[in-house]
Amino acid sequence: MQFRKQTGYPMRTCSRNLVVAIVILITVARVGVAAEIYTGPMIDAHSHLGASFDWDTMIHILDLNNVSRQLTMARYYPAPAGSADRPGNDELALALASKYPGRFFPLVAMQRPELTGANKWLNPDAAVMKLLNEAEAKLATGRFWGIGEVIVKHFAYSSGPHAERENPIYSPFMQRLSQLAARFDVPVVLHMEGAPRLVADFARLLQENPRVRYVWAHNCGRSKAPVIRAMLENHPNLYCDLGCMTNVGKTGYGIGWPRMEEYTALIEKDGVLFPEMRDIYEAFPDRFMIGMDVNHAPGMTPENYGQRAQRFRELLAQLKPQTAVAFAEGNAIRIFKLDR
Numbered sequence: 001m002q003f004r005k006q007t008g009y010p011m012r013t014c015s016r017n018l019v020v021a022i023v024i025l026i027t028v029a030r031v032g033v034a035a036e037i038y039t040g041p042m043i044d045a046h047s048h049l050g051a052s053f054d055w056d057t058m059i060h061i062l063d064l065n066n067v068s069r070q071l072t073m074a075r076y077y078p079a080p081a082g083s084a085d086r087p088g089n090d091e092l093a094l095a096l097a098s099k100y101p102g103r104f105f106p107l108v109a110m111q112r113p114e115l116t117g118a119n120k121w122l123n124p125d126a127a128v129m130k131l132l133n134e135a136e137a138k139l140a141t142g143r144f145w146g147i148g149e150v151i152v153k154h155f156a157y158s159s160g161p162h163a164e165r166e167n168p169i170y171s172p173f174m175q176r177l178s179q180l181a182a183r184f185d186v187p188v189v190l191h192m193e194g195a196p197r198l199v200a201d202f203a204r205l206l207q208e209n210p211r212v213r214y215v216w217a218h219n220c221g222r223s224k225a226p227v228i229r230a231m232l233e234n235h236p237n238l239y240c241d242l243g244c245m246t247n248v249g250k251t252g253y254g255i256g257w258p259r260m261e262e263y264t265a266l267i268e269k270d271g272v273l274f275p276e277m278r279d280i281y282e283a284f285p286d287r288f289m290i291g292m293d294v295n296h297a298p299g300m301t302p303e304n305y306g307q308r309a310q311r312f313r314e315l316l317a318q319l320k321p322q323t324a325v326a327f328a329e330g331n332a333i334r335i336f337k338l339d340r
């Protein structure tokens, strides 16, 4: 009636119905678009810190993206050749956490030059023993929330000694680290591209340390769906983060960068989760967390971080609402005991 009065043109019932139908369709479409984005707060459960990171920029970017908390892992590795991106350390991560209470949760960092060389994992030298003793002292303060990121198998994206890495996960070093994690009840985050022999060795480590929560970064080492499913089924103490697994931008594990192997896989294309991955996420709703994984200061920009965060919001919307909430926040809080 209102419409008819305003236009002055009487409408027949059928065309009025058509208008009503179109309005309903538009409304449904709008609701559909809104439902495709997860809008709740998110915890960035895989993130790094170096001395070149600007803290004001970091907190601004977290706020812009409704990221409530960030698990922060200092990167001790020096900058890639030709970059002025300075390394960080655990003291820096603690200072950041103190400045912004409740926002940053430091882990005892393991991206450390001392750990380059498989022999050091098999026969820890004095430098590695010192690192372990210091890790123990740091965990005893109660100011750290985990250990990581331990670099087991890593594909090079720059030159230098710490770029391409393959270390034995079933080794005295990892056993020592696992004992610390058990004693202080904190998770161990590790980066291990899912090479089959290493996955088998990891299964032994998981089995022998049932009290330790291991977080296998980057969608369980970018493994293919059957491997992820089998590992999660067999090992209740295994968790995974989706650090950098969004298929956006010019770098990042989610685009297959810096390279793929026959045992690696992606999780999504054009913002749509692959069905076999989504099935795993719904089968194990309490085992995954998200993470933006900005490792170098030049990448900590609103554009780069925001692109990853926004894509996670699109991916989370493809999960059941309770699964999305768990991936976005709940699992990180529980696995890292952030509310302790």
Ligand SMILES: [Zn+2]
Binding pocket: 149, 191, 217, 218, 243
């Ligand atoms: Zn990593």
